[in-house]
Amino acid sequence: MAQNEQTALEPRKTPVQARAAVTVGAISEATIQVLLSHGADRLTTTRVAKRAGVSVGTLYQYYPNKQSLLFALLEDHLDKVSAAVEAACERARGKPMAEMVKDVVEAFVDAKMARTDISTSLYRIAGDVGGPALVRQTGLRSQKALGAMLETAPDAVLRQEKFAIQMVFAAMAGASRSVLEAGASPAMVRNLRDHLVLLCQSYMAVATQPRRLR
Amino acid sequence: MAQNEQTALEPRKTPVQARAAVTVGAISEATIQVLLSHGADRLTTTRVAKRAGVSVGTLYQYYPNKQSLLFALLEDHLDKVSAAVEAACERARGKPMAEMVKDVVEAFVDAKMARTDISTSLYRIAGDVGGPALVRQTGLRSQKALGAMLETAPDAVLRQEKFAIQMVFAAMAGASRSVLEAGASPAMVRNLRDHLVLLCQSYMAVATQPRRLR
DNA sequence: GTGATATATGAAGCATCCTTCAGGTTTGGC
DNA sequence: GCCAAACCTGAAGGATGCTTCATATATCAC
Incomplete structure (x- = not known):
């Protein structure tokens, strides 16, 4: 997990609808699971998205990059x-x-x-x-x-x-x-x-x- | 740093000549320096080799892969x-x-x-x-x-x-x-x-x- | 000096992965 | 039902980096 020059900690979008809040929750849980099952080195946004049951594009709706996801x-x-x-x-x-x-x-x-x-x-x-x-x-x-x-x-x-x-x-x-x-x-x-x-x-x-x- | 399926901890070659021992030492020092200056995520074998003043191929003479270098x-x-x-x-x-x-x-x-x-x-x-x-x-x-x-x-x-x-x-x-x-x-x-x-x-x-x- | 062995080189093959975006779907107010 | 906004999709562009290997150089024993 490295420092990124962009606004690493700013979400790109904040969930408004209930289903979006559920999505962000699923992404968080999936991230933890992938960290445990694959470690940090093998954690990819694609893998997290799949584990969460969402598309990788959705993940990037809420987090500007991989690092900000982990940091959050x-x-x-x-x-x-x-x-x-x-x-x-x-x-x-x-x-x-x-x-x-x-x-x-x-x-x-x-x-x-x-x-x-x-x-x-x-x-x-x-x-x-x-x-x-x-x-x-x-x-x-x-x-x-x-x-x-x-x-x-x-x-x-x-x-x-x-x-x-x-x-x-x-x-x-x-x-x-x-x-x-x-x-x-x-x-x-x-x-x-x-x-x-x-x-x-x-x-x-x-x-x-x-x-x-x- | 992730587990690799290969014999991750086995060196490919053990230094025999004095200059090789110096090389391996330089690689170790360079690794520490790159970890400090760039972090684990930005540590690449190419960057370590350059910092050590050796070619990346030389690095791989002594370590089968990146992970075994770090593990060692x-x-x-x-x-x-x-x-x-x-x-x-x-x-x-x-x-x-x-x-x-x-x-x-x-x-x-x-x-x-x-x-x-x-x-x-x-x-x-x-x-x-x-x-x-x-x-x-x-x-x-x-x-x-x-x-x-x-x-x-x-x-x-x-x-x-x-x-x-x-x-x-x-x-x-x-x-x-x-x-x-x-x-x-x-x-x-x-x-x-x-x-x-x-x-x-x-x-x-x-x-x-x-x-x-x- | 010769030859075998040890050591070094770095371009490039190729796999991986971060991230985007054109297009599709769902929601909620009117 | 319509429309704008919110949300979702996943192929692919393109950057990155791990690792190899054909070739070159250095060392050491004879």
């Missing part, structure tokens, strides 16, 4: 995860820190596991040009929300250390990905939740300590 | 990281657990940061077909080594819980990648080392506790 899916997914984290942060304001951490971790994992097919398939394109930047961009939203929430913790104060927050998200991302790419069986997902909560709680307990000793 | 680089890199972890585990046998964890984390980070260009560029191909499986495979070596080392800790006993070990590596991978894709400035790398040690130590301190309470 990635962005949508990242937005959903970020929104889930932000909501959890909002709900957990004022709680003890350990509880805060637990809520956020579980929200993150739940969002990642809502559709394991989507999460898993998008890793195939997320590493190439443009992907990491988008991940970082939406990640900033989540980190900001977490930071704001932590400020309201009645039992701990985090130093103005943004790195610790980044670490938490990076660890969550790494762990989730590891599980997703290994098939994400229910048992694994349960383990992931439990251990990730433990990992982040124990880390945050230490990361918030230095200031408490003053 | 990825595998080499993962092997180096794994070897570094294994060596650290060997050296840290019998030490207190916190020290063990510190040594391993630092070995991992050092291996990842030895050549940030290589580490960073390979993320561009590591997510597509075949990459995650390879990551998992070499990851098993590292996990095995870590498990064996932890068995020799004089002050802690880890339950026969392989998941905790996987978590440590997943967290390290996630955090390292986050820093690498953000440019890996010296300050960031220092922070990464410190915080990653803290993260893994605090987690392992808790993960080894349950058995201690018996």
Whole structure:
């Protein structure tokens, strides 16, 4: 998935009629399926269109090019995860820190596991040009929300250390990905939740300590 | 980067003369550079050959196809990281657990940061077909080594819980990648080392506790 | 110096695929 | 029913790039 010089993220047409919305939905689902069955290298717009049961010309009605199709899916997914984290942060304001951490971790994992097919398939394109930047961009939203929430913790104060927050998200991302790419069986997902909560709680307990000793 | 039905990982020819070894080295370096400058989608064998200062036919003397070129680089890199972890585990046998964890984390980070260009560029191909499986495979070596080392800790006993070990590596991978894709400035790398040690130590301190309470 | 082997070259064959657009079909308001 | 707008079709234009192979050059042992 490469950066295109055109307005890569602008749809050519936005669906108006209901049948068009259905078509765009089918294209999205088909894209995920082809990513999973053929990988990014073998994903062609023709193959996606066929899988979706539409013509390739229709696909280009809604997406100016192949890259914008893929980018749209990635962005949508990242937005959903970020929104889930932000909501959890909002709900957990004022709680003890350990509880805060637990809520956020579980929200993150739940969002990642809502559709394991989507999460898993998008890793195939997320590493190439443009992907990491988008991940970082939406990640900033989540980190900001977490930071704001932590400020309201009645039992701990985090130093103005943004790195610790980044670490938490990076660890969550790494762990989730590891599980997703290994098939994400229910048992694994349960383990992931439990251990990730433990990992982040124990880390945050230490990361918030230095200031408490003053 | 997709799986090819041919013997994708077999070189067509192994360099014998010194000048051939130099050529293969130049091809590897050029591949990294093209991955960084153009991304995976825009990486072509022709472009790599030109960047390396050799003909495209020469490239195909040593690699049967494009995919095997990329796979070879990825595998080499993962092997180096794994070897570094294994060596650290060997050296840290019998030490207190916190020290063990510190040594391993630092070995991992050092291996990842030895050549940030290589580490960073390979993320561009590591997510597509075949990459995650390879990551998992070499990851098993590292996990095995870590498990064996932890068995020799004089002050802690880890339950026969392989998941905790996987978590440590997943967290390290996630955090390292986050820093690498953000440019890996010296300050960031220092922070990464410190915080990653803290993260893994605090987690392992808790993960080894349950058995201690018996 | 000779000859066998190793190594290098790059034009081109050919497969692939992105994208378009002329033409057809469906929807919804009047 | 008519008509404009929305939507759909898929063949094909043309660009791209993987890979090969006939030919040329360099190395090394005798």
